[in-house]
Amino acid sequence: MRVVIARCSVDYDGRLSAHLPLATRLLMIKADGSVLVHSDGGSYKPLNWMSPPCSIAELAPDEDEAAEGVTAVWLVRHTKTDDRLRVRIHEVLSDTAHDLGVDPGLVKDGVEAHLQQLLAEHIHTLGAGYSLVRREFMTPIGPVDILCRDGAGVTVAVEIKRRGEIEGVEQLTRYLDLMNRDPQLAPVTGVFAAQQIKPQARTLAEDRGIRCVVLDYDELKGIDTSEHRLF
Amino acid sequence: MRVVIARCSVDYDGRLSAHLPLATRLLMIKADGSVLVHSDGGSYKPLNWMSPPCSIAELAPDEDEAAEGVTAVWLVRHTKTDDRLRVRIHEVLSDTAHDLGVDPGLVKDGVEAHLQQLLAEHIHTLGAGYSLVRREFMTPIGPVDILCRDGAGVTVAVEIKRRGEIEGVEQLTRYLDLMNRDPQLAPVTGVFAAQQIKPQARTLAEDRGIRCVVLDYDELKGIDTSEHRLF
DNA sequence: GTGTTAATTTCGGCT
DNA sequence: AGCCGAAGTTAACAC
Incomplete structure (x- = not known):
């Protein structure tokens, strides 16, 4: 799992269109390629995300984006549908990776x-x-x-x-x-x-x-x- | 926001009871005190969590826990209900904190x-x-x-x-x-x-x-x- | 694989 | 504050 703290803006286009203005957020990239964009509040639901199976490509910003201060662009595309998530990175504050292994999973009671x-x-x-x-x-x-x-x-x-x-x-x-x-x-x-x-x-x-x-x-x-x- | 990578086991008691065996996971503690336990797969939903409003207390492990290798215990309690989450930390691999500020929030279109x-x-x-x-x-x-x-x-x-x-x-x-x-x-x-x-x-x-x-x-x-x- | 149902659902809108 | 309905719902289970 890769965890990035960055100032970024995010755009989702798929089953709907959604936009996140520039702010500092946590970006989680899981082993299966899925991406989660979390803020410092709300609940367990990310502000925006891309579900697996998907692929992530790191692009150079175009001219307009570079002029706005974008240093990198992540293009996350769903493998089967045409859903896509575009993360425009302005500044990376932290970027770490960890090997978590496979999780044994949750045991429930009371349903x-x-x-x-x-x-x-x-x-x-x-x-x-x-x-x-x-x-x-x-x-x-x-x-x-x-x-x-x-x-x-x-x-x-x-x-x-x-x-x-x-x-x-x-x-x-x-x-x-x-x-x-x-x-x-x-x-x-x-x-x-x-x-x-x-x-x-x-x-x-x-x-x-x-x-x-x-x-x-x-x-x-x-x-x-x-x-x-x-x- | 505090992000901890740790080997841990987790128990939830509230609307149901649930248990997570010992494994390496990502623990996210948000500014409002809410806690998310993520594995390196699944979806945007955490394996386990505590929704705000809640408080978190870091305790010393008791005798039995210490014997099993527990080095710290987080007791997360919901402020209004009696839901509680107990995270038993065995080993901390990473522990960082970042100030993310308030998020401007998501703009949706097409619902x-x-x-x-x-x-x-x-x-x-x-x-x-x-x-x-x-x-x-x-x-x-x-x-x-x-x-x-x-x-x-x-x-x-x-x-x-x-x-x-x-x-x-x-x-x-x-x-x-x-x-x-x-x-x-x-x-x-x-x-x-x-x-x-x-x-x-x-x-x-x-x-x-x-x-x-x-x-x-x-x-x-x-x-x-x-x-x-x-x- | 497809369809149905549950979920610690969460989230937003309105009374 | 409570009630109701939508959600990029997701996920488990049956057929």
Whole structure:
């Protein structure tokens, strides 16, 4: 990895056009040729960048650029699309390179898959008498997160999200439409379960007769803990 | 901005838990206290990070950590939530700091908002006699990009996208369903306008009686230019 | 390879 | 300040 601190201006042309006026920034050139332009604020997102696969060429400034004080031009081109990033270097304050090697990668815990597992293990969270049929119940248009039965024995399809938004309601609606056309399964009711449910998603869901349930991840984990304590 | 190249392991606990095994990485500490952990590949997204506002404390390693070769521990805590990032430094290969100043920021051109503005200004692009009612017409499930009337005075809802895909057609369909249930508004027809329209999206839209219009951003800008020339 | 879905999404605009 | 929708989204996973 090469790290350059430089006064520069940057222009991107591709899916949109964007321009960065002259300022001091950090330029990161990764081993795969990708380039990141970072300022001293914002967030983890660079001001501008070029994703791999891409190639970088260092050019001499043309006459106009030289007159404006440009000492070097980096032309970064995407290998497959015609996206391009032009970095005009005015002054290099630092330029270093390091061999980082291949990263072993990130290990995650606590994402939607875990919510699904926990709710399946404690399906009674949805109400008394609920029983699990199966997780990832396959349909021709994709897997239903959880299929279960309510206290009266009626089939219930559950869609789980960390954050419940309109798209999740649409997804569940597609499953319900399909399953209710299958005489083997019908009638099937729907539950939209999420850690947070946006008002618009709730409105849409309830308009379609889908019940909304707010999940508490820590509470579900807590049930695990207290049950484990019994043994 | 401080840039450190170091062999380190990283643990994040907050909205989820995540762990990075020992490896050589780039650590970026921005002026607002935020921390980014980058590897020499991937994309513009760091392997791990802490968003501002947050504070960073450099601690001495405890006994166990010291036995594993840890020479320093950075504890990065989010100021408002209880998210925390623990960076265990084993070896520092480089440690530099630079004053970058405040960045003037990115200037973008060609995003959906511009398309919407341009189409609203030149609504006759959709056909002779079209007139604008209003942009961002609010409904209980979200704003319709443009509401207008065609030459015959019939209300038309327009959904605008840079890239027209199935999800955009679904969105417009939801608005049309809702608006056509409102006797004050019905009947409402639909137009799906985008710079590019995917064949599947076009098929779905036309199957639902929604007209597809391909927008030419440069042409819409050109109308602006030529009209300005008249003055 | 193509399509679908999640993400510690981030970011901007508006109420 | 909260809510909503777009993003040069990127990335993982299924088919």
